[in-house]
Amino acid sequence: MKTIHIFGGGGHSFALVELIRSLGLYEPKAILDKNPSRKNVLGVPVLLKEGNSHSTEHAAIAIGNNKNRKKVANSITVPCPNFVHKSAVVYPSVQLGKGVQVLPNAVVDADVRLGDFTIVNNNASVSHNCIIGNFCHIAINTAISGGCTIGEGTLVGAGSVILPELNVGKWAVIGAGSVVTKDVPDFATVYGNPAQIIRKETLNGQ
Missing domain, CATH: 3.40.50.720 (NAD(P)-binding Rossmann-like Domain)
Structure with missing residues (x-):
């Protein structure tokens, strides 16, 4: 081994x-x-x-x-394998970057792209045709509806929901339990139902 x-x-x-x-x-x-x-x-x-x-x-x-x-x-200069738990559902059409982690009972639906070093945590669901950027964390029990784009470095907090066809910018934070009903700009932190901007950073995540 x-x-x-x-x-x-x-x-x-x-x-x-x-x-x-x-x-x-x-x-x-x-x-x-x-x-x-x-x-x-x-x-x-x-x-x-x-x-x-x-x-x-x-x-x-x-x-x-x-x-x-x-x-x-x-x-890191050596290979970083992907790790997908046996209980997770990752459809054959899904494209994985490198260093991706998909934890127990997660579902990654058809034609989804998961960027490098992204984590899809326990019981999270990423629906069809979504694009998830590099270095994202899709936290436990989240639901990302079909056709969404999530920018690099974004945290989708535990138990949050993103409605279909929305764009979430890079290095954004979706607060736990939030329901996102409209696009989220880069570097914004949103929270609530419906989610509202509560803070906007000027950092670039580098």
């Missing part, structure tokens, strides 16, 4: 270790973290990450924060 190093030892590392093991193709060798807060995750040792001193042939990123996940991804 191939070994793999995981970058990031926070809460999401527990889910990713279990996901990787459940597929039986890789065995996590170590978790690398700049500020380790624990000695191991489900028996996988957590080591201090010091520059690029750790050699590995394959890598995965267990960082839920989209901006931080992008920073780490940009520093």
Whole structure:
């Protein structure tokens, strides 16, 4: 069995270790973290990450924060496989980038595109013909209706709903439980039912 190093030892590392093991193709060798807060995750040792001193042939990123996940991804030069849980439904016409994670009971419908290092979390649903950008996080129990476009780095918060044919900009945040009924601009944070802009950043997510 191939070994793999995981970058990031926070809460999401527990889910990713279990996901990787459940597929039986890789065995996590170590978790690398700049500020380790624990000695191991489900028996996988957590080591201090010091520059690029750790050699590995394959890598995965267990960082839920989209901006931080992008920073780490940009520093990795080895292949980052996709991991799709056996209980998830991902139709044959779906296009996956690299480093994509699809967790238990998620549904990714026909003709969807998932960008690099995007996470589709437990029980999330991405309906047909959606385009999900790089470094997005589609959180637990979300529902993205057909024909939507989600820009790079956007967080679709837990339990939120996005109505059909809408465009959500890059590095936006959809607050948990929100119902999005109109387009969301870049860098905006929206919340509520219907979702309204409560904050707009000027950062570019780099």
